[in-house]
Amino acid sequence: MTASLLIAALLALRASGAAAESAGGAREPRDSTHTWPRIEYSDVRSAHDSTRSDTSIDAAGLGDSAVHRVTFSSVERWRAVLDRPDRDALEMPDRIVDSLRLSRGARVADIGAGTGYFERLLARAVGDSGRVYAEEIEPPLVAYLAERARSEGTPQVVPIYGAPADPRLPGDLDLIFLCNVYRYIDGRRAFFRRLLPNLARSGRVAIVDWRPTDNSPNRLPAQRVVAEMGAAGYRLIREPTFLPKQYFLVFGRAEEPGPR
Template sequence: MSHHPRRFWRVVPPWTWGGVMLALVAWMTSLWAATVPLQETNVAPGINKEYTRTNLNVERWVQNFERESREIYAQRDKIVETLQLKRGMRVADVGAGSGLFTVLFAHAVGPRGKVYAVDIAPAFLRHIEQRSREEGLKQIQTVLGTERSTQLPANSVELVFVCDTYHHFEYPQSTLASIHRALRSKGKLVVIDFHRVPGKSPDWILNHVRAGQEVFAREIEAAGFQRLPDPPQEFLKENYLMVFVKRAR
């Protein structure tokens, strides 16, 4: 019997190496695809230009966002009630703007909870930070997002709230991928946006919002989420509310 160790390349027939390499490449490709969206084109060029200006007039936008004639503001308490937030929860308000819902969420989750206020406008985040200090809401943390990412930590939240902001996502698949990473197992994504129905919706919505509810729903499902039955929302007329749960990839 030979005492020389049997070499690996003598054990594995040479013709199998091609299959091994193909399998390895396929595995690496699938792993990459599960974490990084394919190269996207900007679906809403320039839609956020106003918010990223260095001289953004925050007070004007606060007055615009927090007025009784705006359905979302008028129905804010019912919206928060629909979310069924619990004390100690960790949530994210993506597209936080004036901090309207950020503050409401902070009161709902309590001092042991956590609320991430995410926005691409530094001026809005400074406003939220000041408001948090004035109200003693230490559970609020601001996060400067980008056009492609929420910049939320991985597995950091149980619920992500996106209100009248999804249509502002310039790179929705990349942004949704960052939300998927941020959500914990079975975490929920709640999206509120404008009804966009040709022939019924006002011209400003038809010109400003790029697509309707079902198109947005399909995009979100394609990003690794499962749509749940819509909760009761008779209090909303101009907007709709959808709930999704994170699927394991």
């Protein structure tokens, strides 16, 4: 995509109804330095202890700053990574979307949508009357998401130009979805607290991410995610276990009783 086409696409996006729903505004700059600190997890309590407070998490020496800091400005580079042919077999996107139990007409936000790997599947799940808000903070990716939605014939996919601390989502969302994104978010507890008003009363947050390994110690373990989300006002309600190398956590509001 040439610079002129990119600028035109972004201007068209901001002029559309999608931009109005996303609450537009100036984007905060993202730190382009690659600082990948090693984090030790030995002090984290047992898995799925979602009752821990902010104080107990911090007392263990575990802040909630981003573990990785990368830029996603090159569409072609990230298409090669995010849309690679072998990804479906490993990450099972069809099965993930089926497990989200979306109804026709549902309103879904995909935070850190990347090149739109999940958007076609989410659009199919919510149908013509639903909405899929595909959020990204990098202008080239936002423009590419709009282009991909047009080429795939999914007008219910609405690209949103977000900021690192504020994805600028609309309200009344049935689902907020993040795949391989959680660890890139700075100040995660405050970030997800701010998203509570964007959720419908029975809305859900689904987080899919890689399990830590000896070769990838900077990945966040599931129990850490559950603890942070508990401190942000959510409770774990489901944990599908079919993914071979990732965890899949579904949260509801902490005050809401019962699973869905």
